[in-house]
Amino acid sequence: MFKKILIANRGEIACRVMRTAHRLGIATVAVYSDADANALHVTMADEAVHIGPAPARESYLCADKVIAAAQRTGAEAIHPGYGFLSENADFCRACAQANIVFIGPPTAAIEAMGSKSAAKTIMAKAQVPLVPGYHGDDQSPALLKQAAEDMGYPVLLKAVAGGGGKGMRQVWSADQFDEELAAAQRESLSSFGNSDMLVEKYLTQPRHVEIQVFCDSHGGGIYLAERDCSVQRRHQKVIEEAPAPNLPASLRVAMGEAAVQAASAIDYCGAGTVEFLLDTDGSFYFMEMNTRLQVEHPVTEMVTGLDLVEWQLRIAAGEPLPLQQAQVQVNGHAFEARIYAEDPAQDFMPATGLLGFLQTPVETDVVRVDTGVRQGDEVSIYYDPMIAKLIVWGENRQQALQRLALALTQYRIAGLTTNIDFLYNLATSAPFQAIELDTGFIERHQTLLLQPPAGDPEEQLGLAALYILLDRERVAQASANQSADPSSPWHSTGGWRMNEPHLQALALTYAGETWLISAEQVRNSSGSSYNLSFESGNRLNVSGQLNGDELSANSDGFKQKLVVAEHDGLFSAYGSSGAFQFATALPDTGEADAGGPGGNPRAPMNGRIVALLAEVGSAVAADAPLLVMEAMKMEYTIRASSAGSVTAFYYQPGELVDGAAELLNFEPEA
Known part of the structure; x- marks a missing residue:
């Protein structure tokens, strides 16, 4: 086994590899850019080497800098994680030339699968089923368009060197083809340095089912169950699960054996994922092979009880596969939800900013959080906006889904927009629970999935008002404790007026509107209670205690606990029924610009x-x-x-x- 390895990546995958390496007694080396100087993966590592400015092309994508860092620190091997250099054959070759073990497949296997068109040719010779399409070398736009018209729309444009949904476009008609081709080529060139495209027939209701394969250097090869990754946006996965539901045992075996056959065709070694499109009639077609560990590998770990990173390390060190195919056991069901900084309501526009408040579900044997960030960290424009992966296990799919939904309500982030509410809507939606899965799921159920969390505005505003009032009491009590005259009426928060009710006026912003609330304090033996009056004429009695950021509230007899986080003048309240935001309204000083922004197009983000x-x-x-x-x-x-x-x-x-x-x-x- 290795004594020291370098992880040529960042974020949650770097942290994930380090945890396994440390458990095995292996020292770790991190690499980092200017933007990641204080990142979690840097603090977790035993050593860390700076490799350049924030843009990935000047740091994490610089193979020479990564190899120099390994040589400088004496690392025997490099784990590439996923993304960046993980499927770069030139990097793999450079590692071998530097006498450093690349923890992944051999160069020839990466090259074979690195070009989607070449991969199709290899798979056809290996008799692995293929989606009809054009995979040729002639890249003239006219020929590509003719190929699309010959097979009939809709078609899918895919970057030959691509992955992760980059350089991929659906084209539904001939008049869209030229614009979509140009966009796909630009994105592919930017992401992979190669603008070549292939054109495939687009299956309108397929499932995306992938097989985790492992091969060793001794000729062994097995598959470790399958994952359903059908729920996607922009061709990128959102929620994955293992095993794939409603898959007949015979089909499961056929797909697994086809996956191992595909790996054997390129003399594969290490962890890989063979991705298939599963049509409604049970036919399945090879889509691509990812020659690395996948983002969604934890669901396979949860149902098999195996550490796939440990397998990677052992196989890279020359050991044989730890199990034979007949020994692989699949128990229960697992889900992974990708927590992203993005706005689902704005076509999943990525978001940037500081994680002003971050509270994750408590990790147990059945709940796991893989992350590379901490409270106060920044999600920048330079890297993928994934914050974490939330993974849950259950004895069956229904139980696992219930655990996922509960854990999502316990995942609390403030300071930037996330997809957590969207994921909750997805996990609890009737179509998802009924296993109505295909790659068009999100688009088809968009209205259902984007609905705001349910909640009575006045009920939530009552809780918001209670928090503000109790916080005022806390601040006043702290001030009184510091005062020479603790009994001074200046420390009172009771809203006392001579011959008038004890009223306080609150102005809160909620859901884009300003709400005026009158609060009358009522003293009782258990503390402060407030009768709230709304402009609608409705009244609400609230009482409770505030302990740090935890609010124990009683609203007209309904007791609940919430966590309230303050960030940049905004308050976020998290309870078992969801989250909501509010703020204290600022007084109108007459200085606002009535003209507002102009009508010219603006950048949606940095x-x-x-x-x-x-x-x-x-x-x-x-x-x-x-x-x-x-x-x-x-x-x-x-x-x-x-x-x-x-x-x-x-x-x-x-x-x-x-x-x-x-x-x-x-x-x-x-």
Whole structure:
């Protein structure tokens, strides 16, 4: 076994590998960019080496810097994690030349699967079923478009060197083809340095089922069950589960054996994932093979009881597979939900910012959190916005789903927008529970999945008012304790008025509106109680205690506990029925700009300009693409809100822009 390894990655996968390595007594080396100087994976490592500026192409994607860090620290092997250099054949070759073990497959296997078109050819020879499509070397747009028309729309454009949904576009008609092809090529070139495309027939209701395979250097190969990854947005997985539900035993075996056959065809060694599309008639087709550990590997670990990272390390050290196929056991059911900084209501637009408050579910034998961040860390524009992976296990699918839903209510983040409410809606939705799975699930059930959390506004505002009032009492009591005259009426929070009720007026912002609430304090033996009056005429009695950030509340006899976090003047309240936000309304000083922002297109978030798509001065139609910007590894096309013309672009390709910055000057048609 190795004595020291370097992890050529960041975030949760770097932390995940370190935990296993430390358990096995292996020292770890981290690499980090300027943006990650204080990151969790750096503090967990035994040693850490700085490798460059924040952009990945100047740090984590620099193979020479990573290898130099391994040589400097005496690391015997490099674990690439996933993403970055994990499927880079040149990096694998460079490791071998430097006499460093690459914890992954051999160079030839990476090269064989690194090109999706070449992989299709290999799989066809190995008699692994393929989706109909064009996988040739001729990349002329006219030929690609003709191939699409020959097989019939819809088709799927896929980057030959791609992965993770990058450089992938659905095309539903011929008039969309040219624009979607150009966008897919740009994204592929930016992500992988290769703009080549393949065109495949797009199956309209397939499931995405993948098989975890492992092979050793002694000729052994097995599969470790399967995962269903059908629920996706932008061709990226959102929730994964193992085993795939409603899969006949015979089909499970057939897919597993086909996966091992695919791995054997390229003399594979190590962990890999063979991905299939499963059609409604039970036919399955090879899609691609990822020559690395997958993001969703924890669900396989939960149902098999195996540590797949440990397997990787042992196989890379020359050991044989720990088990034979007949010894693999699958117990229970597991889900993984990817916690992202993104806004599902805005087409899953990535979000950036500080994790002002972070509280995760308590980890147990059946609840696991894989993360690479802590409270106070920043989600920046430079890397994928995944915050963590929440993994749960149950004796069956129903129990696992119940645990997932509960754990999602206990995952509390404030300071930036996340997809947690969306994941909760998904996990508790009737179609998902009924296993109505295919890759179009999110798009088909968008209205159901994007509905806001249920909650009575006045009930939630009552809890918000109680927190504000109890917090005022706490601050006043702390001030009184420091005072020379603790009994001074200046420390009172009772709203006392001569011959008048003890009233306090509160103005709270909630759901974009300002709510006025009158609070009358009522003293009793158990503490403070408040009668709240709303503008609607409704009344509510609230009482409770505040202990740190935990509010124990009684609202008209309904008792509950909430955690309240304050960040940037905003309060986030988390309870068993969901979360809501509120703030104390600021007084109107008359200084607000009544004009508001102009009508020019603005950057949806921090990012980089990729391409300008309109000519200055030329007329454009409504919804015409004007420019393309890239943020957090994804492309976004800015379109004209109406017919008109661009009179000036404020940024050029390659330049960075801040979120909300005006991108261009647009003159609507008169």
